[in-house]
Amino acid sequence: MAIQLRKNTVLSDDNKKTFKAIVVLNEMINGDHQFSSNAYGDDAVLQPLFTELIANGYIISSGSVYKVSSKGRGVFETFMKRYTEYLKVYDVFSFVDLESGEFAFSSYFDFDTDDDWFNFTDNERFDDLRIAVAMFKNVNPAEIVFMSFVNENRFDTSVSGWQNDLMGANAWAEIEEICNTAIKPDEVGKDAMVDMINQGSELMIKLMEEEQKQNNENNNGGGGTTTTTIVEEETIEYYQPYYDPYYISPIWLVPLFLW
Template sequence: MSNTTRPPFSDDDKQEFGQLLLLDRLMQYENALADDREVADTCDELEEQEKVLKGKFFRSDEEDFELEQVQQDLVAARQAREETAQALKEAMPNHLSIALIEQDESELEPFLKHMEQRGVICVDEQNCFAPTEQGHKVYEQLVEQLDSYVTHFDVYAYVDLEEGGFADPETDLLEDNRWSDLRVAVAEHKGVDPYRVVFLAMLSAEAFFENPEWRFDLAVGSLFDELDATVQDQITVAELGYADDEGEVSGEDVIADIIEQGSALAKERFRARQDAEEQATLPDEQVLTTTYYW
């Protein structure tokens, strides 16, 4: 645990992160709705193709084959529609209505009002809050930050300071006490806001949404208590320094060496994901310095 006092968690950060969480949830509904509509359109198109082919009294062998393929595709599309419909149902609580906010969650109004004033959200025809075009752009930037965090910082979550190694999440026991979390120390050394790094880590793990009452926690100001405590408790760069038979080694030297090794490993892991997922380019680490307090 760190004994060094870090800069406090600013009100601006709390406002920004709170609004990004609300935007993320609104986009969860938007994406689920878009997916469901896309699959529904596919079902409609296939049903129309099936109707036309079935309506032919005389069909060629090619048309019989085409009908068989269309029917197979239609079965798959209908199964997919069941899945997207279920996903949309599960996302419905993220379709925030004005009535709900006014009656039960009025404490969220300052967040939503600020987002609306900045053109990030609007009120749709159902009297619910929905992301605007600007909101979609902000969300895309947030996704870029999440990708960058996973690529450049996740590797430092489990570092063996004794052996100078990094955990392999696929094979190592991550609960082992030998691991140290150096993400905050690395962020500070690189000049990246440590609160943003921990925010992205928790958002990536969906930690904020584990409690169904997370919006209430956001409204009363307690949602980010764990984030704040995590940043304050993490090991500092200075605490990484040590002395051996050859003299003292500064924390700056230690963290620089860790970052050199970690960066190489992060690129190696990215290339492995690139081969598996056909991801085109390495995410830009500089996007982590962007703020969205509009």
């Protein structure tokens, strides 16, 4: 049975801790900020999260600063694999005309600028089916919305006071609201969902093939085989199981953190 988020559903404390931890681990691994084990200033509000991360072995205290443990890096790598799949598998369902069956992404390479693309997709005829697809595949839709927030840089750690925003309630309330008001699989219908996912998966592969073609032309002047080509071909092969509308990669089936 697909996950059903209804109007009165709220994110669990573990969901929120997981999403907060991903933001903090990303800053520790990829950012410039060093978090002192003697938390002060804006970082002080993160201390309860650090306490739990240490207790569960995801970070360690090294001298006067926190460091990500190998266990924490493993969790973050798993999240990044999921995030990569989100960008490939789910984004294609962002703009779908349910009446005509048109996917906006089928025209993606027709536009020369981001502004042209945004103008095209900013049309009320397009619906966002990412939540419906996630629920159909038994993936937690809240994680899909969280990933869309990450992609939009909604958790901008370069902004003063980001720690308070992260530990506050607004972002999580917004994720709940998006999940609860999104189109659900039962509103589309099982047969229509299967058809839409089939179309979206075929389009995803075509987009990857076109991206590979353009990359090869840019890198090689249209000829030869490079390392980039090999990587792209392996990537396309990796996503081919998604031709099955019920397929979900095993990396989505385990919890990221065990709190």
